[in-house]
Each structure stands twice: as structure tokens, then as C-alpha cells.
Amino acid sequence: MLALHSLVDRAFRLFYVLAAVIIVLCLSRWNSQRKRLRKLGSKAPAVASRAPLGTAAKNPASHVQKLRKLHFAGIDLLVTAINKLVNNDFFAWSREILDNPGRTVSLNMLGVNVLVTDEPENTKAVLSTKFADFGKGEAFHKIWRDLMLDSIFATDGALWHSNKDLLRDHTAKIRRTDYAVIERHIAILIRNLSDNQPHEGLDQIDRFVLDTVSDTFFGESAGTLSTELQPLRDAVEEMYIWNTQRILVGKLGALLPGNAKASGVVDKYLERVIDKANPARDPEKSDESIRQNSTMLSSLMNQNVSTKRIKDSMMAILLGGKDPTSITIVWALYELARHPQILEQLRKDIASSVGFSELPTAAQLKSMSLLQNIIKETLRLHVPLGFNIRTALNDTILPTGGGPAGKDRIGILKGTHVVLSYIGTQRRHDLVGPTADDFVPFRWETWTPKLWEFFPFNHGPRICLGRNVAWMQMEYTICRLFQAFSDVELVGEDGNRIIGGEEMKIKIALNTKPAEPVMLKFNKRET
Numbered sequence: 001m002l003a004l005h006s007l008v009d010r011a012f013r014l015f016y017v018l019a020a021v022i023i024v025l026c027l028s029r030w031n032s033q034r035k036r037l038r039k040l041g042s043k044a045p046a047v048a049s050r051a052p053l054g055t056a057a058k059n060p061a062s063h064v065q066k067l068r069k070l071h072f073a074g075i076d077l078l079v080t081a082i083n084k085l086v087n088n089d090f091f092a093w094s095r096e097i098l099d100n101p102g103r104t105v106s107l108n109m110l111g112v113n114v115l116v117t118d119e120p121e122n123t124k125a126v127l128s129t130k131f132a133d134f135g136k137g138e139a140f141h142k143i144w145r146d147l148m149l150d151s152i153f154a155t156d157g158a159l160w161h162s163n164k165d166l167l168r169d170h171t172a173k174i175r176r177t178d179y180a181v182i183e184r185h186i187a188i189l190i191r192n193l194s195d196n197q198p199h200e201g202l203d204q205i206d207r208f209v210l211d212t213v214s215d216t217f218f219g220e221s222a223g224t225l226s227t228e229l230q231p232l233r234d235a236v237e238e239m240y241i242w243n244t245q246r247i248l249v250g251k252l253g254a255l256l257p258g259n260a261k262a263s264g265v266v267d268k269y270l271e272r273v274i275d276k277a278n279p280a281r282d283p284e285k286s287d288e289s290i291r292q293n294s295t296m297l298s299s300l301m302n303q304n305v306s307t308k309r310i311k312d313s314m315m316a317i318l319l320g321g322k323d324p325t326s327i328t329i330v331w332a333l334y335e336l337a338r339h340p341q342i343l344e345q346l347r348k349d350i351a352s353s354v355g356f357s358e359l360p361t362a363a364q365l366k367s368m369s370l371l372q373n374i375i376k377e378t379l380r381l382h383v384p385l386g387f388n389i390r391t392a393l394n395d396t397i398l399p400t401g402g403g404p405a406g407k408d409r410i411g412i413l414k415g416t417h418v419v420l421s422y423i424g425t426q427r428r429h430d431l432v433g434p435t436a437d438d439f440v441p442f443r444w445e446t447w448t449p450k451l452w453e454f455f456p457f458n459h460g461p462r463i464c465l466g467r468n469v470a471w472m473q474m475e476y477t478i479c480r481l482f483q484a485f486s487d488v489e490l491v492g493e494d495g496n497r498i499i500g501g502e503e504m505k506i507k508i509a510l511n512t513k514p515a516e517p518v519m520l521k522f523n524k525r526e527t
Contacts, residue, residue, distance in 0.1 A: 041402060044104050046107070075110065078109040078249065082248060086245075088506060088508075090506075090508050091506045091508070094116060094387075094421055097116065098118050098421065102406025103118050103406065104398065104402075104406070109249065112251070114419060115412065115416060115418045117419070118422075121399050122398045122410075123455070127420075128461070132393075133392060133394050133412075134396075134418065136153075136154055136156050136389075137415075137417075139250050140247065143258075146243075146260070146262075147315070149308075149312045150163075151315045152316045152465075163313070166300070167465055171465040171466040172468065178216055181291075182473060186476075186481075188211075189205075192204060193485070198521045199521070200517045201514075201519070204225075207224040208477075210222050210233065210322045217296040218273050218295060218296070218314065219295040220292075232265060235259075235266050236262070239258070241509045243258070244510055247389065274307060277301060296317065300313060320464065323510075323511050324464075329477055330514065334518050336374070337490035342374070342441060349368045349371065350368065350479060350483060353367055356483045365479060368479070369445075373442065374478065375478070376444050377443070379454075380432075380454060381438075383456045384513070385422060387422065388458075391416070392412045392418065395414050398412060423506075432447075483525075484522075484524070485524060486526065489520065490518070490519065490520060491519045491520070495521070
């Protein structure tokens with residue numbers, strides 16, 4: 001009995017010693033971080049946490065408070081962030097917490113340091129002037145690797161540069177054959193929408209863009225417009241939703257399992273397309289065969305690029321080429337359905353510029369200023385990449401946002417995650433004007449934003465390589481739809497047209513997209 005008591009007593013002593021060592025190490029680490037931060041600059045205002053481990057706000061009504069000593073991560077902040085994300089209120093919440101002089105705040109969730117900002121100067125620093133200090137980071141790569149693989153969207157350093165070089169020649173320019181490819185698929189889209197029935201806009205447009213992009217770059221369409229089953233698109237969407245939630249907790253998210261089943265579906269598609277691709281598939285050398293043999297996929301195969309790197313490039317095309325374009329088009333259709341007077345003016349421009357029976361040329365598309373301004377305004381109000389995330393690769397600074405007036409530079413420790421709110425910047429009333437939350441394409445006739453106040457395709461070294469192709473697809477698609485249709489209606493579950501109504505919430509699943517189905521009914525043009 002005495003031996004047992006002695007053993008228990010020793011165990012407790014060992015526990016106390018270990019606990020004391022851990023506490024000393026934590027305090028030492030905290031003290032070291034505090035000293036490093038002091039040398040770098042000021043602290044960003046902290047979003048108040050009211051959980052037992054969080055920092056209590058002096059003013060319960062305030063969303064933001066100064067960083068206090070021993071600011072441990074509040075579990076409630078993580079719960080709040082996930083709740084806002086799941087209920088499609090994250091953007092609205094981000095605007096609330098950023099409503100402070102420096103437009104920058106810090107959150108500490110389960111030990112994960114996160115900064116959120118919609119200040120243009122800070123965005124410029126992260127994406128351009130201090131580009132080398134920020135990257136995707138190891139945690140982002142691990143979390144998104146099941147979908148993005150080792151593509152340009154998930155890598156840093158030499159591998160990112162190599163991926164960029166591999167893609168640049170195939171994505172930067174519009175080829176003559178690209179117009180024939182998009183027309184082939186828009187003809188199917190128009191046929192699908194011509195049944196006088198409501199259709200879920202994002203579903204149809206996303207299929208159309210996927211078919212166009214896969215045909216353009218791989219030489220074979222995914223064929224999603226012509227089938228009900230959508231295993232590839234469903235798998236990608238599942239990984240978008242789950243990985244977006246994982247990314248909230250940084251390194252901890254990398255410990256959570258990915259979606260192996262969905263990842264397998266995507267890999268099976270890539271394997272099938274690669275296996276089927278054959279540079280000598282048509283010995284007769286038809287125009288179509290020549291086009292297929294000059295696609296990105298055929299070119300990489302002819303260069304003997306490894307299958308792994310080919311898959312990386314294919315995923316970069318699928319993710320970067322499909323989602324931003326389809327999301328922008330459906331948001332544009334949503335806004336045009338809500339603003340029939342703007343649509344009427346657009347159709348008048350189409351009639352005078354190209355007519356309703358001829359296919360538009362590149363020059364004709366560029367000449368339609370309202371069409372161009374509709375795309376710009378859609379990208380401003382509904383930028384597809386509403387939030388972008390970078391990780392500090394070194395101790396560094398952001399130029400502004402700290403101190404009582406929000407003008408001091410902010411110290412950033414290595415490993416801190418910085419969330420850039422593109423959509424927040426592009427909807428700031430002090431930058432855009434009192435109608436910043438409204439769809440007003442005509443503003444672009446007299447308004448020109450500064451470089452870092454409008455960046456739908458990013459700026460800096462990571463600017464979108466395929467932005468010219470994406471713009472062509474958007475302008476061509478919108479023009480062709482309203483050559484074929486006289487009107488588009490936003491309808492409810494009962495099929496009746498919705499007049500006015502509440503603004504659509506924003507869903508964040510890597511991209512920012514409509515939170516609810518966008519039910520659209522297209523009315524065929526009378527001939």
C-alpha cells in the first residue's frame with residue numbers, strides 16, 4: 001500500500017514538473033514573440049474574444065479591442081467564424097470587424113494568428129512590394145493538395161516559378177480557334193436554356209465553362225452540358241467546402257483528413273483524359289485534329305513532361321479557368337435579371353454593334369462599352385476570389401493599420417496568416433462612393449479606381465495568367481446569350497418572376513459565389 005502511495009506521489013510530482021516546464025516554455029515563447037513584435041512595429045487591433053481563454057472586451061458592444069497581455073485564442077472566435085461561414089454571413093461579419101481606422105484586425109483562434117485586412121496598401125505589400133515575405137505556406141499546401149495537387153495555386157518558391165513557366169505560353173494569349181470552341185459549347189447551352197423553363201444559373205454556366213475550358217486546353221470536352229450525372233463537379237465542390245473550413249484553423253486544419261473519395265474521382269478524370277490524348281489521333285490532319293494536337297495537354301505530352309506535372313497543370317487550368325469565369329457570368333446574369341433597364345440597353349448595343357444573326361468578332365465585343373462595363377462592375381461587386389490568404393514566410397511588416405489612428409506599421413511574425421478581403425476593398429464606400437454596394441455599370445464611364453482598389457485578377461507576380469482568355473469567354477458568352485434571348489427573369493420556387501427582394505448572400509467555398517440557387521428563365525428572342 002505504501003509502495004502504491006509512493007508511486008502515485010512520484011507521478012504527481014513528475015506531472016507538476018512537466019507542467020511547470022511547459023508553462024515556462026510557453027511564457028518564454030510568448031515573451032520572445034512580444035520582443036520580436038516590438039522591434040517590427042505596432043500590433044493590429046484584436047477582435048474581442050469572450051471565451052474563457054480569450055481576452056474579454058472592456059466594452060462588450062465593441063467588435064475590436066487593443067491587444068492585451070496573454071491574449072490566448074478564444075474558442076468562440078473560431079466557432080463564430082465557422083458559424084458565419086456555414087450560414088453565408090462571413091463577408092458581412094468581416095465588414096463589421098474591419099470597421100476601424102486602420103481597416104486591419106487580428107484574430108487568435110486556438111493559437112493560430114490571423115490578420116484580416118481590406119486596406120489597399122497592405123494588400124499591395126502582401127502581393128507585390130513584400131512578395132518574398134508572403135506565400136501560400138505549408139499548411140495551405142497540405143490542406144489543398146488533395147484538390148490543387150502541386151499546382152501553381154498551392155506552391156511557393158522554385159516550384160511555383162516552374163509551374164508558372166509551364167503554363168504561361170498556353171494561357172496568356174487567345175488563339176483563333178478559341179472562338180470556334182466556345183461557340184460549339186454555347187450552342188448547346190442556348191439549346192438547354194430554350195425550353196421556357198427555369199434553370200439554376202450557376203449549374204448551367206459552370207457546366208458550359210468546364211466543357212469549354214477542357215476542350216480548349218485538353219482537346220476534349222468534359223461533356224457536362226449533355227449529362228445529368230456530375231461526378232467531377234460534385235467532387236470538386238465537396239473539396240472546396242471542406243477545405244475552406246479546414247483552412248480557418250491553419251496548421252491544425254492540415255491534421256484533419258481530406259476527402260479521399262472526392263480526390264479519387266478527380267484523379268480518375270485526369271488519368272482518363274491523359275490516357276486518351278494522342279498527338280497522332282487523326283492521321284488525316286483535319287483542322288480539328290490540328291487544334292487538338294496543339295492544345296496545352298498535347299504540347300506538354302510532346303515535351304515529355306512527367307504525368308505528375310501534367311496533372312498539376314491540368315488542375316490549375318480546371319480550377320483557374322472554370323470557377324472565376326462561371327461565377328462572374330452567373331453574377332452578371334443575376335444582376336441583369338434584377339436590372340431589366342440595363343439589359344434593354346445592352347441589347348440595343350448588341351443590335352447596333354453586331355446584330356442578332358452574326359457571330360461577334362473580337363473587335364465588335366471590345367467596341368460595346370456597356371458590355372465591358374457590365375463585366376467590370378460584376379467583377380467589382382462580386383469578385384470571384386473574394387478573400388485571398390497568404391502566410392508570412394518570415395518576420396515582416398505591413399505598412400499601415402496599427403496604433404490608435406490605424407496609421408502605424410504592423411509587425412507580422414513568421415507563420416501569421418493574412419486574409420486579404422478583395423471584396424471588402426472593392427465595396428468600400430470611402431473608395432467607391434455611396435453606391436458601392438449597388439450594381440451600377442455606368443459608373444465606369446467616369447470612375448477609374450486606383451490600381452490596388454480594383455484587382456479581380458490579382459496584381460503582382462501572381463497575377464492571373466489566363467485573364468485575357470477569361471475576359472474573352474465572359475464577353476462572348478454574355479453577348480451570345482442576349483443575341484439568342486430577349487430577356488432573362490430571376491424566378492422563385494413557384495416559377496414567378498422576382499421583383500426586388502433581398503440581395504443574395506455570398507457563399508465562400510474558396511471562391512465567393514451565390515449562396516442560394518440562382519433560378520433563371522430565359523425568354524427566346526422573336527425572329
